Amino acid sequence: MDRRLLENRRRAIAGYLFISPWLIGFLTLTLLPILGVVYLSFTKYDIFTAPQWIGLGNFVRMFTGDPRYWKSVGATFYFAIVSVPLKLFFALMVAMILNAPHRGLDFYRAVYYTPSILGTSVAVAVMWREIFGFDGLINALLANIGIRSEMAWLGDPRTAVWTLILLVIWQFGSPMLIFLAGLKQIPDELYESAHIDGARGVRKFFWITLPLLSPVIFFNLVMQIIFGLTVFTQPFIITQGGPLDTTNFYALYLYRRAFETFQMGYGAAMALVLLLVVAFFTGIVFKSSSLWVFYESKEGKA
């Protein structure tokens, strides 16, 4: 008895040792900074001098005395609510096309993934300006079909956010690859037997593909919601939050408060709220998952 307990404990320790690289990384590079953020959010901190405890001051100011804050919250939700479903839709469609047997599939997979790699580079910022600027491609195309456009798409508060939505939709590479992996997991027999039963394309999609893919959709949805609410690089390099703060998304505004106007405490408070909001939405998705996510293995056991 004693020996077995000892054996168990030794195994547990061995297990912890094996995951210790990750564990140490998590503790020092994730958990500690998060605790630091929690502390800083109750302080006034300008990076250079020691933080000063001000209790709930940052939060009070954030919720009641900063009009830019609420504008930023609104812009972020607008962006996430529009871009996430569209991006997932495109990713799934392209994944379906690439899942069918074609020649040169590897090539296409690589090609469709490239935007995701380029997406956060300065080159894309330049390209987006060339496309959506006043003298850009879109206006040139419109001029060709006889429409004289006076729109500076990137600089107009009505359209700027849409250029960024387009950009992140275009960067559908990573959810696409995950969808593709999910599609490959679906056994061919299911499609074959459905085919024999007389089911055709659309029915197969809704009755086989979607249910069996639902865990992957679920995963992608969670990841993309987190991405959508914390998007930073695209607005940072392309619109710098303008025009009229319509692309001043939460993470960008947080960064500017922290590093451009040196209000690290305020930035930390914003970060803490962001963490809670993202956790909240992820929680909702998790809770609701039992209603629509279908795990094959579970079904099999029952």
Place this chain on the structure above:
Amino acid sequence: MKRTVTAILLVLFVAGMVFASGEPEGEGSDSLRVMWWGSQNRHERTIETLELYEANNDGLEVTYEFAGWTDYWTKLTTMAAGRNLPDVIQQDYAYLTEWQSRGLIQPLDPFVDSGLFDFSDVADANLAGGRIDGQLYGVNLGVNSQCMVLDVARFEEAGVPLPDDDWTWSEFEEIVLKLHEETGVFGFGAGLLGEQLWKSLYLADGSWAFNDDGTALGYEDDSVFIEYIEMVLRLQEAGAIPHISREASDYANGDNLEMQPIIPGDAAMASMWSNQLTAMWTAAGGPEERDFVMVMLPRLEQGRPGHYIKPSMFFAISRDAQNPDEAARFIDFVTNDLGANQILLAERGVPIADAVRDDLTTRVGRPQEVVFEFMSRVGADSSPIPAPDPVGYTDLIQNVYFPVVRDGVRFGEYTPSEATEILRERAAEILGAAN
């Protein structure tokens, strides 16, 4: 149990190795790290100067970093937080006090006393801007001032005579409209509601944007600014300056010199700091292809010049400097060495050492000649230098001035009087809390 302890120690040891490897390796004795902001032109000149300095000093290893204005300060503050600032950092008049009050830069008088700095050839007025409470913290790299740059060819094309230094804002408005009508390009480029012009406006009115304590705005009368904003709106309406949406999408809101529409010839005028002319002229094709002149900013009716002579920027020695003496020697080299200045060619502003300036007048190209000549005119007719911008200035500009005044009014979100009222209230709130 013993094995467990051994294992834990082993893990800690490995972790220690991993984290230790992240530390910088430089020994610090024979190295010099320099960092600055600027345009491509400045980067090239500065790098060449650093290479010359390295070649002159056997065994010295020079490393450098550079960035644009905004990125520079982000990088630098991050380095300050990590206690890893370069030895020599470029500083601005706006931030010098803030950095000094936080102990991030070293007092330089000890280096003057020890003879590493030789300022025998420098007029004291040229060093004054770098002093805080009588102590020197930054060595001025050149003097400059705000200016209006005019594309001569466009003025000729429109048949508009070049204005004199004492022109007024109402003459400016007429000229912009005329230029636009006659040539089709913008009469003035991006950034007509930039924060520098706002501040110059009140300097010309005999006050300053901020009060002496830096706790609120320094003027009572908003109407001067309201009239100015209304002029900007009229010009935008007439299409004589770019619409704000186009400034945002194509011209980086007038913040990035290299994207100013005057460069490709899409605008006939631009306002900038005088030391930026060289970079702008180069980007526009050089003196062989283009001709520009500089005049002072327009004035209010019966107003004073909205100009002061500003130390364009400083070199300062940081708190974290590994080798302050070497840093001081390098700053002295930049200040006094003729060879170094023949490379730098007054790109950072008109040099402060008399011998250097005399040497350069015969060597500089047309752009610097225009700047030298302009600065001597400003020197004869300018307002005294106002106090550096108060702590909290960046907050006010970024979170109030830009969204409400610069963009908000021009997008029609606020009327000029609403905007100036918000600016006044928030300035008192933000600056009052910070100072």
